[in-house]
Amino acid sequence: MLSALRCWLTGCLMGLGMWLPAPLDAATSSTFQVTAQIVAGCLVVGGVTYYGALDYGTQSALSTGLLSTSLGGATVTFQCTPGVTMSMSLDGGQNSASGTRNLKRTGGTQVLAYQLYRDAAYSQALGIGQSVTVSYTDATAIKLPVYGRTQLPGTLPAGTYTDVVQVSVTW
Numbered sequence: 001m002l003s004a005l006r007c008w009l010t011g012c013l014m015g016l017g018m019w020l021p022a023p024l025d026a027a028t029s030s031t032f033q034v035t036a037q038i039v040a041g042c043l044v045v046g047g048v049t050y051y052g053a054l055d056y057g058t059q060s061a062l063s064t065g066l067l068s069t070s071l072g073g074a075t076v077t078f079q080c081t082p083g084v085t086m087s088m089s090l091d092g093g094q095n096s097a098s099g100t101r102n103l104k105r106t107g108g109t110q111v112l113a114y115q116l117y118r119d120a121a122y123s124q125a126l127g128i129g130q131s132v133t134v135s136y137t138d139a140t141a142i143k144l145p146v147y148g149r150t151q152l153p154g155t156l157p158a159g160t161y162t163d164v165v166q167v168s169v170t171w
Contacts, residue, residue: 042080042142042171051076051167054116054148064154068122071146078142078169085133086171088144090116092128093163099128103150103161112161114150122149131170144169 053073059065080086095102095111102111116126126132126146136142144167 040081040084042078042084042086042169044169045077045079051144052146054146056114056148056150059152061156061158062154063152066149066151068147068149070120070148071144076144078144079140080136080142080171082139084139084171086136086142086169087131087133088167088169089129089131090126090146090168091166093165095163096128101128101163101165103163105157105159105161108157108159110156110159110161112150112152112156114148114163116165117147117149118145120147122147134169 052071054069054071055073056067056069059067078086092099093101095104097111100113101116102113104111115122118124118126118132124132134142134145146167
């Protein structure tokens, strides 16, 4: 009897084995895709809130000379993907009137008109709100080309004359 039971169990188990699926081979290697999309653009290097200063220096109140300067100090630099077109526009400053930018005496109402240019020859004026292309030869060291000129009248009271101009840069 025991032998018959063993036989029956062996037969059942063998029959069951025929119904079970055969083991599958496991995949030991496969592939996956890696992608990246690189977009053109620019990077602001050296701070984003202060683009430099136009400083006409210290002058006598009696001076009547023409003063010229360029954007200097701790100026911001841009880095752009080669071929990216970068543009800038400048507002009229805090003291503009009738389409003219003005330096205003601290604590007073006197103003000194000044003009901004985008070239060292002072031949390409930067109008208020005018968008201009920023030319560059080195895409890793782009500086904003801003030059200023003012004519001293020789009649202004002594004091510190200032203005703040908002610059917008796009690419």
